[in-house]
Amino acid sequence: MTQARSSLTVTLHVWHALFMREASARITGDRLGWVWIFIEPLAHILLFVAIRQLMGNLRHVAGAEFIPWFIAGMALYLMFSTVMNRSMGAISSSRALFAYRQLHPVDTILVRAFLEVLIKIIVLILLVLGAGFLGYNILPANALAVVGVWIGLWLFAIGVGLVLAVVVTSVQELGKIINMITFPLYFLSGVMIPVQFLPRYLQELLMYNPLLHAVESFRMAFFANYQSIHGINMQYVMMWAFSLILFGLMLQVRYKNRLMAQ
Numbered sequence: 526m527t528q529a530r531s532s533l534t535v536t537l538h539v540w541h542a543l544f545m546r547e548a549s550a551r552i553t554g555d556r557l558g559w560v561w562i563f564i565e566p567l568a569h570i571l572l573f574v575a576i577r578q579l580m581g582n583l584r585h586v587a588g589a590e591f592i593p594w595f596i597a598g599m600a601l602y603l604m605f606s607t608v609m610n611r612s613m614g615a616i617s618s619s620r621a622l623f624a625y626r627q628l629h630p631v632d633t634i635l636v637r638a639f640l641e642v643l644i645k646i647i648v649l650i651l652l653v654l655g656a657g658f659l660g661y662n663i664l665p666a667n668a669l670a671v672v673g674v675w676i677g678l679w680l681f682a683i684g685v686g687l688v689l690a691v692v693v694t695s696v697q698e699l700g701k702i703i704n705m706i707t708f709p710l711y712f713l714s715g716v717m718i719p720v721q722f723l724p725r726y727l728q729e730l731l732m733y734n735p736l737l738h739a740v741e742s743f744r745m746a747f748f749a750n751y752q753s754i755h756g757i758n759m760q761y762v763m764m765w766a767f768s769l770i771l772f773g774l775m776l777q778v779r780y781k782n783r784l785m786a787q
Contacts, residue, residue, distance in 0.1 A: 535627055536627075536632075539625075539627050539628055539632055540632060540635070540636050543619075543622075543628070543632060543633065543636040544636050544639065544640060547636060547637055547640050548640055551640065551644070586719045586721070587719065587721050587751060587752040587753065588748060588750035588751045588752050589744065589747075589748040589750065589751045590661060590662075592656065592661050593656060593661050593662065593663040593747070593748070594719075594744060594748070594751075595716075595717070596652050596653075596656055596663060597663070597743055597744050597747045597748075598714075598715065598716045598740045598743065598744060599716055600645070600648065600649045600652055601674070601675065601678060601739065601740055601743045602710075602711065602714060602716045602736065602740060603645065603648075604641075604642060604645040604649075604675070604678065604679065604682070605678050605679075605681070605682045605736065605739075606707070606710075606711075607641050607644075607645060608638050608641045608642060608645075608679060608682035608683065608686060609682045609685045609686050609689070609707070610704070611637050611638070611641050611686075612634045612637055612638050612641075612682070612683065612685075612686025612687070612689075612690060613686055613689040613690050613693050613700065613703070614690075614693065614700070615633040615634045615636075615637040615686075615690060616630045616633055616634065616690050616694045616784055617693070617694055617697065618633075619633040620785070623785040629777075629781065630690070630694075630777060630781060630784045630785060631687070631774065631777045634683070634686055634687055634690055634777075635683070638679070638682065638683045638686060642679050646675075663747070665746060665747045666746065666747060666748060666749035667746045667747075667749075670742075670745075670746035671743065671746045671747060673746075673759070674739055674742045674743045674746055674759060675743070677739060677759055677762050677763055677766060678736075678739040678743075678762065678766075680763070680766040680767070680770065681735060681739070681762055681763075681765055681766035681769065683766075683770060683773075684765070684766050684767070684768070684769025684770040684772070684773050685769055685773075686773070687769065687770060687772075687773020687774060687776065687777060688769055688772060688773040688776060689703060690773075690777075690784075691773070691776045691777065691780055691784065694784050695780070695783065695784075710734070710736055713731060713734055713736075713737070714731075714734060714736035714737050714739075714740050715731070715737050715740050715741060716740060720737065720741070720753075720754055721752075721753070721754060728754055732754075732756055735761060735762045735765045735766075737757075738757050738758055738759060738761050738762050739759065739762045741753040741754070741757045742757055742758075742759045742762075745757070
């Protein structure tokens with residue numbers, strides 16, 4: 526007589542199977558596969574370094590070397606962007622699996638978010654090693670703070686993904702509009718343009734953006750002498766993260782049947 530499995534055991538088995546499926550799809554989904562995962566951040570770095578050369582040499586930003594400064598902010602933002610976008614489309618791409626009653630829409634989002642953050646951790650480590658090989662010192666001054674900020678923004682990305690997954694699954698055309706709206710965040714989060722160089726009134730407006738707080742906190746954890754603008758606070762990011770996760774889970778429960786039937 527077989528022993529009944531607990532709910533936790535069933536959930537873990539579902540997540541494991543879903544994780545292996547997502548990982549396999551990431552590798553074999555297109556011809557570039559894993560290669561594109563590493564080409565994308567390198568392309569961002571090379572493009573912005575070229576722009577910097579055209580604008581003039583900028584070697585330091587508020588106590589940090591420019592190239593390591595940009596790599597740290599870019600890697601963190603790409604993690605957020607990838608987790609959010611991939612989570613947003615997780616339900617639609619896994620709809621055929623909902624024939625199994627053990628699988629719920631929220632499972633697809635959580636597993637995909639976990640896979641993406643693991644990939645971005647590998648990318649960040651390789652970028653740090655590559656920068657060190659080229660002579661740039663990019664080892665974090667406070668490794669625990671770096672991990673804390675990384676996890677905090679990942680939770681924020683999950684919260685955004687939980688909410689947007691319901692919206693996009695219900696009205697798929699909104700996905701393109703959301704991508705257009707979120708693109709300016711690359712510039713408004715201090716990733717490419719040092720926020721210290723902006724006028725005071727713009728700094729005050731950008732302080733409402735949780736991504737700016739996370740990016741600047743990440744850099745302060747990486748570079749011991751980095752001086753950001755006044756008011757940067759990771760508690761603000763965590764407040765947004767937990768609020769969105771709670772709201773997103775409520776939406777997932779409320780519209781579960783509709784999401785599975787779309």
